[in-house]
Amino acid sequence: MKLYNVHKSSSGSLSYASLLEKIEFMRSSLRWAQKLEGPEVQKLLNQTNILREEVMQLSHKDRFLQASSEKGRKTRKSTAAERRQGLLDRDFVFEGVFGESPKLLESLEIAEKAAPTDLPVLIDGESGTGKELMAKVIHTNGGRSGQPYISVNCGAIPENLLESELFGHKKGAFTGASSDRKGKFESADGGTIFLDEIGELPLQGQVKLLRVLQSNELQRVGSDEVTHVDARVVAATNRNLLEMSKEGLFREDLYYRLSVINVTIPPLRERRDEIPLLFDYFTDEAAGNLKRRPLQFTPRLRTFLMNYQYPGNVRELRNLIFRMSCLAGDNADLQHLPDHIRPDVPVQNAVQSNIPLLERRLSEVKKEASSEAEKLYLEQGLMEAGGKVVALARKIDMNRSHVWTLLKKHGLKVEDYRKEEKKSV
Structure with a gap:
C-alpha cells in the first residue's frame, strides 16, 4: 500500500x-x-x-x-450607530426613544455603568430634556429595580414643610401633625429617591440632607429616635451647582457628595436625529390617550418642527404634539401651532402680487387662483388618503394617470404625505 x-x-x-x-x-x-x-x-x-x-x-x-x-x-472608535445598537443588544431598558447623538449616547453609557452600583448620581441639563426619565433609567437598570422609586420635587415643597416631607414626623410634632408619618427617604428605603430641582433646596435643608447622606440615618421631626435608611440617591438640576457653591448658594460639600457620578443630558436642539423618532413616539402616545388615529403632519409643518429650536426641549415637543392631536384632528398644519411660535406664513392668495392689481388681467388672476386652489385641494386629498394615489383618485373620482399629472404639475411628492413606518427602538 x-x-x-x-x-x-x-x-x-x-x-x-x-x-x-x-x-x-x-x-x-x-x-x-x-x-x-x-x-x-x-x-x-x-x-x-x-x-x-x-x-x-x-x-x-x-x-x-x-x-x-x-x-x-x-x-477603532465605534460609530454612533454601533454604540446605540450596543445599548439595545445589552437589554438596556429605556422608556422612550433615543437616536445617535454622541453626547446623549455618552450619557446613556455612563448611566448604564452607574446603574448597578449604589453611587450617588447628579443629572444636569436644561428643563424638559428628560432628567427624570434618566433617573428612572438608572433605577430600572440597577439592582434596586424591584424596590420603591420615590420622586421629590425640591422646588415645590414649602421651606417650613421640607424636613417633614423628606424625613417624616411624629404625631403632635407641629400643628396639624395628627399622626406619625414616614418621609420620602423612609418610603424609598431599599430603593431609589430622586431629588429633582436640588438647586432649589434652601441652605438649611441642604445641611439636614447632607447629614442623612453621610450617616444613612435620620430623625423624624419631633422624635429622638434614629432610623436607618438605605436609599440610592439620584439628584437633578437645571442650574450650575458648582457656580452656586462659589456664590454661597449651594453647599460645596453637598455638591461633591451628590456628584460622584455626573450625567449631562444635551438639549434637543443638539440631537435633532431624535426628532423624527419622537414624532412617531408621541403621536402614537397621544393617539392612545385621546383614542383617535395618529396625527399626520403637512410637509411644511414637519419642516418647521424639524428646524424649531425647542427651548422647552422634549417636553415642549410632546406638549405640541398632544395639543395638535387634540385640536387638529387627523391632519395638522402650521395654523395649529400655538400663537407664540407660529411662523408668519404669507397668505397663499393669487390676487396678492407685487404688480398693481388693475395692471393685471382678470383672466390671469382667475387662472392663478384656480391653480392655487387645485394645489391646496390635492394637498388636502393626499393627507386624507395617506399619500396613496389610488385612494385619492377613487376619493375625487378622477383617473389615476390624470392625478399623477396634476401632482407632477404642482411639484407634490406622495412620499411627503405617507405615514412613516414605525421602527421598534
Whole structure:
C-alpha cells in the first residue's frame, strides 16, 4: 500500500482545505492499518504527528488573527450607530426613544455603568430634556429595580414643610401633625429617591440632607429616635451647582457628595436625529390617550418642527404634539401651532402680487387662483388618503394617470404625505 507523502504535498502556507485533504487520506489509510507492516505503520504514525502539528499551527495562527482583529475593533472608535445598537443588544431598558447623538449616547453609557452600583448620581441639563426619565433609567437598570422609586420635587415643597416631607414626623410634632408619618427617604428605603430641582433646596435643608447622606440615618421631626435608611440617591438640576457653591448658594460639600457620578443630558436642539423618532413616539402616545388615529403632519409643518429650536426641549415637543392631536384632528398644519411660535406664513392668495392689481388681467388672476386652489385641494386629498394615489383618485373620482399629472404639475411628492413606518427602538 502506498502511503501519502506529507512533506511533498505540503505547500508553504497552511490552509484548512489542504489539511482536510490530508485528513481524508489518513482516514482511508487507517482502514487498512491492520494489513500494514511495521515500517509502514511507523510511517503512518509519523504522518499523523506531522498532521497534528499542522493543525496546531493553523489553530494558533487563527487565534492570533482573531485576537488582532478584535484588538483592531476595540481600538477603532465605534460609530454612533454601533454604540446605540450596543445599548439595545445589552437589554438596556429605556422608556422612550433615543437616536445617535454622541453626547446623549455618552450619557446613556455612563448611566448604564452607574446603574448597578449604589453611587450617588447628579443629572444636569436644561428643563424638559428628560432628567427624570434618566433617573428612572438608572433605577430600572440597577439592582434596586424591584424596590420603591420615590420622586421629590425640591422646588415645590414649602421651606417650613421640607424636613417633614423628606424625613417624616411624629404625631403632635407641629400643628396639624395628627399622626406619625414616614418621609420620602423612609418610603424609598431599599430603593431609589430622586431629588429633582436640588438647586432649589434652601441652605438649611441642604445641611439636614447632607447629614442623612453621610450617616444613612435620620430623625423624624419631633422624635429622638434614629432610623436607618438605605436609599440610592439620584439628584437633578437645571442650574450650575458648582457656580452656586462659589456664590454661597449651594453647599460645596453637598455638591461633591451628590456628584460622584455626573450625567449631562444635551438639549434637543443638539440631537435633532431624535426628532423624527419622537414624532412617531408621541403621536402614537397621544393617539392612545385621546383614542383617535395618529396625527399626520403637512410637509411644511414637519419642516418647521424639524428646524424649531425647542427651548422647552422634549417636553415642549410632546406638549405640541398632544395639543395638535387634540385640536387638529387627523391632519395638522402650521395654523395649529400655538400663537407664540407660529411662523408668519404669507397668505397663499393669487390676487396678492407685487404688480398693481388693475395692471393685471382678470383672466390671469382667475387662472392663478384656480391653480392655487387645485394645489391646496390635492394637498388636502393626499393627507386624507395617506399619500396613496389610488385612494385619492377613487376619493375625487378622477383617473389615476390624470392625478399623477396634476401632482407632477404642482411639484407634490406622495412620499411627503405617507405615514412613516414605525421602527421598534
